[in-house]
Each structure stands twice: as structure tokens, then as C-alpha cells.
Amino acid sequence: MNSTRALEVLKEHGYKHTKQREKLLTLLDQHDDIYVSVKQLWEEFSEDFPGASYDTVYRNLYTLADIGILETTSLDGEKQFRFHCDTSDHHHHFICTACGKTSAIHLCPVEDVALSLPGHQIDNHKFEVYGKCPACH
Amino acid sequence: MNSTRALEVLKEHGYKHTKQREKLLTLLDQHDDIYVSVKQLWEEFSEDFPGASYDTVYRNLYTLADIGILETTSLDGEKQFRFHCDTSDHHHHFICTACGKTSAIHLCPVEDVALSLPGHQIDNHKFEVYGKCPACH
């Protein structure tokens, strides 16, 4: 996923094309494969839009996540955002706790787990590996 | 882990035996294998200690987690606590989103993942499966 495609998806969902959304998507493009917090995006956003409402950044990030453009995780009780992966296969991520950079993990144990939990209805799951990426350690 | 053993561990770490801590551990005993929020524990706690400080419950839960008596997770941005499992084997949990009840998952993919991530330093990982337990669905 990238900002150009994201603007199309926004339009498909009936959302307007605003300067603010374009800027936000550009920022997300610059953090490719990296989880970024609302606060950091708002700070970078504010350089172009001084006095921008925090809520505008916050609300748009949640909108983008809602329609599948972004994916999210929570680190230290703070929500983080990044473009949704393009690959069609189900996978998970290694997340660098220093820079937020992610690496794909093409291995998911949830199918095997389901077999070992008879009577349980599995709705979703979370598998994340944390550490330092090659550049950070 | 249970309240009796927990009181011993507290003493081993130089913490005092207080009525409040005893009550808190009793409450945790009553929620065996179930994740409970600070708020819920504080409400139950307040029945015996009207006007109890929220901070007392909160601080003690974090103390107990620090010294390995409790384990924690975060659901909807709210921290949840339960007694640490007695089993010595590394494992993960299915968590019922209706009642908090957990079931052990004796399967961890992190070793295999490490092999597929050369150059990455792996510090920790999270694997949780969510859904409805047999009693709730």
C-alpha cells in the first residue's frame, strides 16, 4: 500500500480528497514498513499545517485503518500505524523497538493452535516479535 | 501461583504483609486463570476497604507483576492481571474476550522465527489467541 493507491481507496469509500489527508499519506509513505505513533505523525504534520488539530491526524489515522489502508499495533499503551502490507498472504511482523522498522514473519501458528483448543471459538490472534533490527543493534 | 505462595514471595523480596495485599491476593485467587482489570479488582477491593485508594490497588498489582507473581496483558488499552502460571514450560494463552478466562497454548513459534530473521536481535515476543471459551460461546 502507498499514498497514491490510498487516495483511490479513500475516494472509493466516499471520502473527500483533502490537503491534510494527502499530507498524512505522504508522511506514512516516508515511513515505509515502520510503525509510527499518532504523536510523531502529528508533529511532522504540523510542520506543514501549523496549528493543525491533533484530532484531525488522529481521526484520519483511524479512518484509514478502518478501511484497511493502515494496520495498527500498540506499543507501551500507544497506538502505532503503518501502511498495510501489499502481500496477500497472512503473515506477522518483527518490530524493532528502537526505530519501529518491521520485518515480515511468514509463519503463523494459529491453525495448529485451533486444533489443540476444541470447543473454543477463535476470533483473532496476535503474534509479534520484538527486538533490534540489523540497523539498530 | 496462589495467594499463599505469593505472600511468601512478597516477604522474600522485603515487602510487608498488609491487610490490603492479602485481600488483593485473595481476589486474584478467586479469578484463577482469568485476566482481570485494575478497575474491576479495585471495585471488588473497595467492598472490604471502602474509600481505598485506587493507587494502592494499582501500585500493588505492578509490584506483584514486577516480582513475577502476576502476568499481564493489555486488552483495549487496559492492563489486565492474573497469577503467573505454575508450569515451568514456556507457553502462551488463548484469552476469552467475554470472561477473560485463559487456556494454555503449548506451542511457541519463536524459535523457528529466529532462524528466519538473521541479523535481528530478538528480545521478546507476544502470541495471544482471542475468542470465546467453551463456556461463553
Next chain:
DNA sequence: GTGTTAAATGATAATGATTACGATCTAGGA
């Protein structure tokens, strides 16, 4: 291009979880 309108933004405040702090109380040892 002009006007219309629903959506988006800005400004600000409310909420809820977490954390901090000083005064008071108390467990546990001398």
C-alpha cells in the same frame, strides 16, 4: 463560475487510564 450542502477541520474540552506526591498510618524490628 456560482451556489449548495454534507463532510472535514480547528479549537477546545471531556473522558479514562495511568502515574505522581505529600500527609498520615502501620507493620515489623529494636
Next chain:
DNA sequence: TCCTAGATCGTAATCATTATCATTTAACAC
């Protein structure tokens, strides 16, 4: 019993998230 470090209480600060409403603007019809 007395002393004191640690624990609790009462209260407030902090931080992320969410809500509200007046103002602005993108998209569309004319």
C-alpha cells in the same frame, strides 16, 4: 513500647484517546 521505613490515603497531574460544535471546504449541480 518505641521507632522508622515502607504502605496507604487523598488528591491531583499527566497522557492518550474521544467528543462537541462552530467554521471551513471539497464535491457536485446548475
